[in-house]
Amino acid sequence: MAPQTRKRRISATESNDPKDTPPKKTTRAPRKTAPKAAAQRKGKTAAKKQGDFATNGQIVQQGSEAKKQIQNQGSDLVKEIDSELKTRIPQVDRDTLTKEFSPDLVTVLPWMHSSAEKTQAYPQLMLKALDDLQSHVSVYEKTVKQDTGIRAPNQMRWLQDAKDLEDMSQHGLQMATKIINHIVMPDLCGLPTKPAETDSGVEEVAWELIEEALPGESKDIWGKIAQGHVKALAEVLKVLPIEEDLDQAAKMGALKYVEELQKKKQSDVVAFLLRVRCWELRQLNVIHRASRPSRLDKARRLGYKAKQGYVIYRVRVRRGGRKRPAPKGATYGKPTNQGINQLKYQRSLKATAEERVGRRCANLRVLNSYWINQDSTYKYYEVILVDPQHKAIRIDPRINWIVNPVHKHREARGLTATGKKSRGLNKGHRYNKTKAGRRKTWKRHNTLSLWRYR
Secondary structure, three states: OOOOOOOOOOOHHHHOOOOOOOOOOOOOOOOOOOHHHHHHHHHHHHHHHHHHHHHHHHHHHHHHHHHHHHHHHHHHHHHHHHHHHHOOOOOOOHHHHHHHOOOHHHHHOHHHHOOOOOOOOHHHHHHHHHHHHHHHHHHHHHHHHOOOOOOOOOHHHHHHHHHHHHHHHHHHHHHHHHHHHHHHOOOOOOOOOOOOOOOOOHHHHHHHHHHOOOOOOOOOOHHHHHHHHHHHHHHHHHHOOOHHHOOOHHHOOHHHHHHHHHHOOOOHHHHHHHHHHHHHHHHOOOEEEEOOOOOHHHHHHOOOOOOOOEEEEEEEEEOOOEOOOOHHHOOOOOHHHOOOOOEOOOOOHHHHHHHHHHHHOOOOEEEEEEEEEEOOOEEEEEEEEEOOOOHHHHOOOOOHHHHOHHHOOHHHHOOOHHHHHHHOOOOOOOHHHHOOOHHHHHHHHOOOOOOOOO
């Protein structure tokens, strides 16, 4: 802490306001000097005056020289100004100025079209130009203020013009449709004809606009050529077998084509598409929502529907195994458990992706997932999620089973397709060895169970 300071007593003079009290006048008695000191002082002042007289003479001489120099410079400047004023203004080529300036300025600047002999001084010319501009401005103002008699049309006229324009557009559209039909089907549709005269004259105006677009008479019309091709194709189709005899490949739908295309991942189209999409996925967040599935055929096979309540999320998972987190590599166990690096996680990377998305979207239920891309570092998956609170999901009998609370975080308990695969659960031959789980089956097989009464 700072040391305590004593409060200084304020005197009566300090406590008063200095503005209220006038300043004090002090009177000092004249100082008495000795006779010797006075004589010495007189001698010093006399010597100082002599030195001042010498320096004052030098200063006066220097001042006169500076004055003469300034006068000489002023006279030279006057001569220079007089010579500049007496010189004639250089003649300027009229054609050169006309090219430099706009033609509209020639009427405003009268010296542009005058001869060189009558050229006046620039200030007079500028004043004359300003006068001309002022006169033009005044004329323009008078013209603007004049009443032209033009008035805005009334509401009835506006409505009539709008109706006429709409009718003209309709007639023009009908004529254009007839022209296109004639080009495509020349044998069935003819060209539009000139309409009869009417009171409004709207059809005549539309005909004048369309008349320029009428095609010329020629046998090589696109429609005739196309009809010839149609007839040829119809004859070819008669030779083909009926639809019942076609194989499955000939009756494939759009998603079937997408599925077959996805199988050829080394083709130029799919390889380029995967490469571009992989670059895009690397720029996005680790977990982000997708507006639509990248593989629609795969998503629909796994239960996705393009309706409210279904959501698609993308996620990337780092590839590779897991390193055992043992300090200094000491596992403190048997040699069979001393591995550190070459360890493989029991669950797949797809199951890990589902679990991470399930933690992010805890209010949704994970339905399924599928692979979309991969590179040297990551694998990318799309996860299908369902909103259990959405009305469209709750009233749909094909999916409302997932609304039950027992299906919460089913991805974290190995209940999805990839989770059951990691657990070894399936139907068929040899799956009885992992029925109800690998560990439970092993325990059941290695536990002696006897009947009480045997």
